[in-house]
Amino acid sequence: MTTGRMRRPRSLTASLASIVLATEFLVVVLAALVVFGLRALPAPLALGGGGALLVVIAIAAATARSRIGIVLGWLVQVVLVAAVVIQPAVGVVGVVFAALWVYCMIVGGRIDRRAASPSERTGA
Numbered sequence: 001m002t003t004g005r006m007r008r009p010r011s012l013t014a015s016l017a018s019i020v021l022a023t024e025f026l027v028v029v030l031a032a033l034v035v036f037g038l039r040a041l042p043a044p045l046a047l048g049g050g051g052a053l054l055v056v057i058a059i060a061a062a063t064a065r066s067r068i069g070i071v072l073g074w075l076v077q078v079v080l081v082a083a084v085v086i087q088p089a090v091g092v093v094g095v096v097f098a099a100l101w102v103y104c105m106i107v108g109g110r111i112d113r114r115a116a117s118p119s120e121r122t123g124a
Contacts, residue, residue: 010065011065012108012111013108016105016107017060017073017101017104018061018064019104020097020101021057021060021061021064021073025057025061027093028080031087032046032047034090035086036050041086053076053079056076056079060075077101079094080097081098
């Protein structure tokens with residue numbers, strides 16, 4: 001019998017954020033290799049920048065239940081869209097993921113608000 005504290009159920013927004021970020025993790029690995037292979041940036045910058053973004057994605061996915069995780073997720077979207085300057089194809093993929101992120105945040109938030117009990121809605 002465990003006496004650990006009970007975790008609150010994960011919101012749909014947090015679940016969707018984790019799913020999008022996990023998929024983006026794989027995409028960023030491949031994008032860093034593309035930028036490296038096409039010599040769009042010097043190797044240390046391409047692979048180091050990709051690695052740094054992977055760390056941010058991992059932290060965002062791990063903390064998706066909190067406000068900081070969602071904010072880091074937004075930061076990831078901005079960075080991927082801005083990558084259009086370095087490699088246009090990566091920027092296009094960034095735009096697709098940013099659109100998916102926005103959709104998940106809007107729909108997940110809407111469903112979470114509907115599912116909240118009346119006491120949770122009023123803050124009582």
